[in-house]
Amino acid sequence: xxxxxxxxxxxxxxxxxxxxxxxxxxxxxxxxxxxxxxxxxxxxxxxxxxxxxxxxxxxxxxxxxxxxxxxxxxxxxxxxxxxxxxxxxxxxxxxxxxxxxxxxxxxxxxxxxxxxxxxxxxxxxxxxxxxxxxxxxxxxxxxxxxxxxxxxxxxxxxxxxxxxxxxxxxxxxxxxxxxx
Numbered sequence: 001x002x003x004x005x006x007x008x009x010x011x012x013x014x015x016x017x018x019x020x021x022x023x024x025x026x027x028x029x030x031x032x033x034x035x036x037x038x039x040x041x042x043x044x045x046x047x048x049x050x051x052x053x054x055x056x057x058x059x060x061x062x063x064x065x066x067x068x069x070x071x072x073x074x075x076x077x078x079x080x081x082x083x084x085x086x087x088x089x090x091x092x093x094x095x096x097x098x099x100x101x102x103x104x105x106x107x108x109x110x111x112x113x114x115x116x117x118x119x120x121x122x123x124x125x126x127x128x129x130x131x132x133x134x135x136x137x138x139x140x141x142x143x144x145x146x147x148x149x150x151x152x153x154x155x156x157x158x159x160x161x162x163x164x165x166x167x168x169x170x171x172x173x174x175x176x177x178x179x180x
Contacts, residue, residue: 006052009047009167010044010048010052010056013040013043013044013047013056014056014059014060014063016040017037017040017041017044017060017064018060018063018064018067018068020035020036020037020040021035021037021064021068022064022067022068024036034139034143036150038084038105038108038147038151039150039151039154041057041081041084041085041088042088042092042101042104042105042151042155043154043155043158043162044056044085045085045086045088045089045092045093046088046092046093046096046162046168046172047162047167047168048089048093049093050086050089050090050093053085053086053088053089053093054082054085054086056085057078057081057082057084057085057086058078058081058082060081061077061078061080061081061082062078065077071124072124074120074123074124076116076119076120076123077120079116080112080116080117080120083108083111083112083116084108084112084113087104087107087108087111087112088104088108090104091103091104091107092104092172094171094172095171095172096155096168096171096172096173096174097174098152098174101148101151101152101155101174102148105144105147105148105151106144109140109141109143109144109147110140113136113140114133114136114137114140115133117132117136118132118133118136121136152174155174156174159172159173159174
């Protein structure tokens with residue numbers, strides 16, 4: 001794929017993620033929302049090389065904040081964005097399977113969304129770490145199976161187009177491979 005095409009695709013994904021993050025969310029508690037941006041992040045991690053994905057996460061997180069500020073700027077959330085996309089990249093960049101999707105989404109929900117974001121919430125807001133850890137654990141574990149199913153459905157819809165445009169290879173096609 002040409003550099004120009006890669007930059008255009010990256011910019012389109014970033015734009016979609018920023019708009020989706022700014023306008024589509026379901027609030028469920030103090031600093032606790034249900035977002036659908038993970039779909040774009042996972043697809044981006046599949047398409048981009050890990051170093052490109054890292055740069056993407058830093059640029060997207062900061063650009064999203066400055067275009068649609070929500071509270072005070074906190075660099076910890078940039079670290080969250082980087083950690084999330086790097087985990088997705090580690091699991092999904094070379095090969096995509098239902099098992100890898102489950103492992104990637106579970107790792108991000110547990111280590112990034114629950115553990116790391118609870119630290120940032122405890123630093124920024126009035127309640128302690130255990131409060132945010134409990135609320136985040138409940139929300140993330142309830143949402144995990146649904147998020148996995150939504151991602152699988154969306155990815156199955158877009159994978160042929162990604163493959164036809166040489167954005168993914170055959171190992172990144174999600175076929176009827178066995179789960180384990």
